[in-house]
Amino acid sequence: MTRTTRTTGTARANWAAFAAAAPGFAKTVEARFATQPHHILATLRRDGSPRTSGLEVQFLNGELRFGMMPDSMKALDLLRDPRFALQVNPGDGTGMGGGDVRISGRAYEVVEAAVKGAYAQEVKPPEGPFHLFRTELTEVVRTYVEDDTYLVVEAWRPGEPVSTVKRT
Template sequence: MTSTSAGRSAGQSAGWGAFAAAEPEFAARAEARFAAFAHHVLATLRADGSPRTHGLEVRFLDGELWLGMMPDSAKALDLRRDPRFALQANPGAGQGMDGGDIRLSGRAVEVTDPAVRARYTAEVDPPDPDAFHLFRAELTEVVRTSVEGAQLVLRIWRPGEGVRTVRRS
């Protein structure tokens, strides 16, 4: 389960491992935010181009961000047709911006290799190891929004660009 190089130019994508290697503290904060709750919000595109949101559990295994889905679910079919997605970590009830808000976007690459799927199912243990869709996230952007004092702070990472910080009062 290999990652894409972190040294890509703007507009390219990178696996989670490349992001974590380039920005270990940022990646650790993002993983912790996703680990705080089981369910998150995935946005995909319908056939007509309109957005659709779904609940989703995510997994970080072997340096990758994995999206597992039920067979022929709308989200899986959307991603098969158009792999672009956005994913927002669950902010939690009444938690506000505690820990920051994490959003990422990219492309979902469907994984059909039996060996990779077997390694995934050994870790995750889905109800039916033969009946699910598995996608690996290739990131185009990771954003952490937090409140620092009276400022809204956005930390934005894109492959090949490093982190850019935007502060708004």
């Protein structure tokens, strides 16, 4: 199911809507995330300052989902304020094959037992309770170097085509 919403002036879309709007870009982004198991999630602390945490992500059934330990600080941050930024793991940092990828949006807890059960069957998290979040994307950005000459920035926002800017 694809979902695009607009509230308070900010359009948001689930992963399926992004993949339908920009299939090549979505495939590139998924492939980049697949190169490493752990990535960097930024959330907002109670006082508004940023918190970064390691995180595994899953692209399942048209959704980008985050599973977390119960009452982890990042989960508590998202329950209080759903805004997040996710950055792909740069790996060893020497080549970033595929570029740097960042996703911004909002994450909402999934409480439906059937959805959490299907997720657990697919992902096999550690036994016991866990938080599961579904995401609504506000932006997907990829930055990479082309021909050792250009810095290329590709960006997608819901309701807009992918934009590409090359800088020397």
